[in-house]
Amino acid sequence: MIEFRNVSKTYDTGNRAVRNINLRIEDGEFVFFTGRSGSGKSTLIRLITRELKPTEGEVKVNGWDLGRIRQRDIPKYRRSLGVVFQDFRLLNDRSVFENIAFAQRVIGASRREIRENVPEMLKLTGLSAKYKNMPFQLSGGEQQRVAIARALVNRPSVILADEPTGNLDEKNSREIMNLLLDINRMGTTVIVITHSRELVSSVGRRVVVLDRGTIVEDRTAVAEQRPISTFFSEYRPKPKPAGQPHRPVSVEEDTAPFDEDDEDDWLDDDYDDDEPEAVEEQKGGTGG
Amino acid sequence: MSAILYCFRQGLSNLRRNFLFTAASAATIAACIFLFCLFYSIVMNVQHIAYQAETTIGITVFFNESATMEEKETVRREIEEHGGVREIVYKSADEAWESFKNDYFGEHAEELAAAFADDNPLAQSDSFEIFLENIEDQEDEVRYIRSFDIVREVNYANSVVSALRSLNRVIYAVSLAIIVILFAISVFLISNTISLAAHFRKRENEIMKLIGATNFMIRAPFVVEGTVIGLIGALIPLILIRLIYGKAEMYVADRIQNTGSLSALRDVAQLLPFGRVYPMMALAGLVLGVGMGFVVSFFTIRKHLKV
Numbered sequence A: 001m002i003e004f005r006n007v008s009k010t011y012d013t014g015n016r017a018v019r020n021i022n023l024r025i026e027d028g029e030f031v032f033f034t035g036r037s038g039s040g041k042s043t044l045i046r047l048i049t050r051e052l053k054p055t056e057g058e059v060k061v062n063g064w065d066l067g068r069i070r071q072r073d074i075p076k077y078r079r080s081l082g083v084v085f086q087d088f089r090l091l092n093d094r095s096v097f098e099n100i101a102f103a104q105r106v107i108g109a110s111r112r113e114i115r116e117n118v119p120e121m122l123k124l125t126g127l128s129a130k131y132k133n134m135p136f137q138l139s140g141g142e143q144q145r146v147a148i149a150r151a152l153v154n155r156p157s158v159i160l161a162d163e164p165t166g167n168l169d170e171k172n173s174r175e176i177m178n179l180l181l182d183i184n185r186m187g188t189t190v191i192v193i194t195h196s197r198e199l200v201s202s203v204g205r206r207v208v209v210l211d212r213g214t215i216v217e218d219r220t221a222v223a224e225q226r227p228i229s230t231f232f233s234e235y236r237p238k239p240k241p242a243g244q245p246h247r248p249v250s251v252e253e254d255t256a257p258f259d260e261d262d263e264d265d266w267l268d269d270d271y272d273d274d275e276p277e278a279v280e281e282q283k284g285g286t287g288g
Numbered sequence B: 001m002s003a004i005l006y007c008f009r010q011g012l013s014n015l016r017r018n019f020l021f022t023a024a025s026a027a028t029i030a031a032c033i034f035l036f037c038l039f040y041s042i043v044m045n046v047q048h049i050a051y052q053a054e055t056t057i058g059i060t061v062f063f064n065e066s067a068t069m070e071e072k073e074t075v076r077r078e079i080e081e082h083g084g085v086r087e088i089v090y091k092s093a094d095e096a097w098e099s100f101k102n103d104y105f106g107e108h109a110e111e112l113a114a115a116f117a118d119d120n121p122l123a124q125s126d127s128f129e130i131f132l133e134n135i136e137d138q139e140d141e142v143r144y145i146r147s148f149d150i151v152r153e154v155n156y157a158n159s160v161v162s163a164l165r166s167l168n169r170v171i172y173a174v175s176l177a178i179i180v181i182l183f184a185i186s187v188f189l190i191s192n193t194i195s196l197a198a199h200f201r202k203r204e205n206e207i208m209k210l211i212g213a214t215n216f217m218i219r220a221p222f223v224v225e226g227t228v229i230g231l232i233g234a235l236i237p238l239i240l241i242r243l244i245y246g247k248a249e250m251y252v253a254d255r256i257q258n259t260g261s262l263s264a265l266r267d268v269a270q271l272l273p274f275g276r277v278y279p280m281m282a283l284a285g286l287v288l289g290v291g292m293g294f295v296v297s298f299f300t301i302r303k304h305l306k307v
């Protein structure tokens, strides 16, 4: 559960970015934050990540009181979050693969897990062919997808996505949104910041509208019509559900074993990152 | 385990990125440790030579011309009873002349000595050669021996040794000063190298923190970097010294052989064998280099990456 109680944040500049916010988000909810530029959306997210401390009030997430959390518990707390930053915040000196793998290293994942999970995320976000690229060798949309893959790879219990589709074309946006919805359906709390009215209305979930730092509207969800997308099968949430989810093609099967020291051997160019669906039709990769 | 491996690799990649600074720091540490080794070898050897001089040369006691053999025997007994003496050797005038000839005339001993024929120039030079159990007691012993009436003269390694000792003190002080200065420069350079690396990686480090990296994961690569700089800085001079020392050993041995001078000097003026100087020195150098790299980078990065 995420809870804001009378929260205000005044930046060093004296700018009161959010004022007197009261907000409660239950576990497993899907919430849009929307509102004009500068209305305080990112500030709310940064309060949840504990990048910022509230000037007044309380922020509580999953039992942690972020105003009182001990310094040494912060890393532990942050590992339960998956964050897509508005400005991506990729590690500029590391490849796409390493950027995603880093989130795994942080939680102490083994090499084997990294080799399994990272390619899966690359595939899910349509980046399989670019895993070796450095961030500056990617388009804006591709960088954004790396940021998304990094946020998802640890299967966090809360996902905070600040404009995750801001740089994506319509098709990619829809895919990413579907992915987030699928993840939410598996029990993950998802908060998405967006300016897109269309997106908000088409998805039909709870919407929190901000204006000049205050909540001016909090619309509850309407029933969802959308069918479960194919991505559902490939994103296995951390606490595995009882039954094995339906999986047309397992990632391990069509991916050659990945060796960090030998990254070149890992992928062939036969993953088409523009058409993730095509992957499923593929026969097993040739691998290395 | 994989995290440690990761930090290690990250540290090495920092090194590559920061090549110039890394090289400069490693070079200063290398200079520092090289000088340390050099001075250490010198000080150890001078000390060794001084010690050898004292123990092999011994105290030589000459007597008044009038002294009888009995009187000399009494003195000998009293010195022995006084204690602290390892050995007392009586050297007759003839023996003294023999060894003098050998020492100073070398190969040509017989020809040159022929000039003196049967006339021993050292006729009055029968003596006691006294070796002490503990060389530190030498001054006291000499004072004691001088108190006998029949003793004309006491020679001992005092002047040579005290000259060596004071030379050693000077070397010691000078080297200490130079090493301390170099040490300070090394600390400064490592610290700067690490600061620079941290500065370049400021953004990266902040992102890591936001993703949930612990301080350990963020700092460890920098400490690895500093430690490796220290290690490189230590290994270079240790390898160099290894090469140089063997050469020096041979050179000194050669010179002494060629001068063909006093046999006593030949015993005394030899470099300590490499095996006796090097292990301690290598250990000290390694500890110095690696320790400095580790400690300095540890504290530098702690200061830099305050949460």
Ligand SMILES: Nc1ncnc2c1ncn2[C@@H]1O[C@H](COP(=O)(O)OP(=O)(O)OP(=O)(O)O)[C@@H](O)[C@H]1O
Pocket (backbone or CB within 6 Å): A011, A012, A013, A015, A016, A017, A035, A036, A037, A038, A039, A040, A041, A042, A043, A044, A086
């Ligand atoms: N680091 C900062 N220091 C001072 N003021 C800031 C800082 N970050 C944001 N602000 C100000 O706080 C207010 C809210 O900013 P915030 O980034 O939360 O807006 P936003 O709703 O995310 O806008 P956008 O849709 O453009 O991303 C703005 O007026 C902004 O200028």
Ligand SMILES: [Mg+2]
Pocket (backbone or CB within 6 Å): A041, A042, A043, A086, A162
């Ligand atoms: Mg924003």
